[in-house]
Amino acid sequence: MDRTGENLVTDRLQIPPPGIKVRSPWLRNILTFFVVFGPGLIVMEADNDAGAVSTYTQAGGQYGLHLLWLMLLLLPVCYFIQEMVVRLGIATGKGHAAMIYQRFGKWWGRFSLFDLLLVNFLTLVTEFAAISLATQQMGINPGYSVPIAAVLLVIHVTSGSYKRWERITCILCLLDITWFVMAFFSHPSTSSVLRHTLIPSVPPGGITTNFVFVVIAIIGTTIAPWQLFFQQSCVADKRLRFADLKWARLDTFLGACFTVTVAGAMIIVGNVSHQHGLTYEDPAKMANAILPFTNGFVRNAILLMFCNAAVLGTTAISLSSAWAWSETRGWKHSLNLSFKDAPGFYCIYAICTLLAASIVLIPGVPLQLIILGVQVLAGIILPSAIIFLQLLLNDHKLLGDRWVNRRWNNVVNWTIIIVLFALSLVLAVQVMAPSLFPTES
């Protein structure tokens, strides 16, 4: 927040806030953006988690570049939905679960919380599954790597400093730039990439059961229910101010652009196996399968970025569960508090993380199926989560005229909800009557 000298008089009489003095309005804007920056990038990039890496590379592996246009279409969808939670978080200073409990009552609140915790927990299992698969390919025993990763993830959050957690997590997010380098080494045809990004196309086999499943999985992974809860709680925990809204919107928009382009890069990397007719079960095996057609850097980078995606996903998803649960229980819940001051909040985080890690170590669990299936489940639950958000953002008694959705917001959001519902219905028909959809030859 910027203040002129005059405005400081009253504030400084209470607590003198530390800050940086600048004379240029440009510099002030840039610095203000950097202090606000974080939640938008983290929520978007953490969404490119292990399940997303798996889904996008599978999409590239099965359909080449044919689904790139979907990423462009999902960019505004990501932004519009997350912008609403930013607005709600800044206006109320409270998390999403707390708002649902307050405005809809406990009955609806519990349903909403149950949906969130169910999908979150299954997603966490997929994150540790990824760490297991990737480290196994690196020659490290998952029996060591998974528990070590889980413990490090708990330590990362329990430092008692929001700023430290945010800085480290932002650095992990920016490591995903490596996907652009991998996409470059995959030698894609620039004209093909542009054509498939800008012009929607269907693969030669037509709209099959598997194609619909992959499309729903992509949507389910690009916009996930935990994101709504995570970003609102994160904005509230960071105590973003009314004047920060425009910078928080920019943070969210840049985060959405980054995540969608990284996802596109993953599809391009997956396309290598499509071009050479390779089949694989997960990105870790893909890394080895495409080695003869790329180089050692791409192989190692895929494995490391697969782990990085899992780490990012775990910290954000476990936090969204911990924030949501603590908000509804009335427990203290802030990354700025020490473990001693907010034991319930940190215990929920630790339990989610450690339990998911232990499930992965059970031998014979069909990890790749769980990874793809969870994206579909998230796609099914998402429309209902957005409906609660949409009702909250139209609550004049709560938000007044300043913060409620404008007419165009509502038109865009209802369109998104209807499309998501339609896709989940298609999935239902597909499961009940698979013969209605052509199978792949």
Next chain:
Amino acid sequence: MPIPMSQLIKTIESEPNYFLVIHPLDDIPEQKIDSDHLPPMEMTQGVRWSLISLRVYLIFMIALFLYHVIDLASQMLTKK
């Protein structure tokens, strides 16, 4: 620690044209919209029934999803 008013005014007068950029966590907490005293949202019968239908739909879809995943898992195990 509070700064005496005389010292504060002196500081501001000596640097009248500057902006102070403060991290949100270092800033004085802002008064947010007070939602604690609001009763639950008033819902019309239409909205209430839509939400109930949505809940039934979700339970059905989750059951369907589980069936689909278990079916695929058993196919995978049979192949192995």
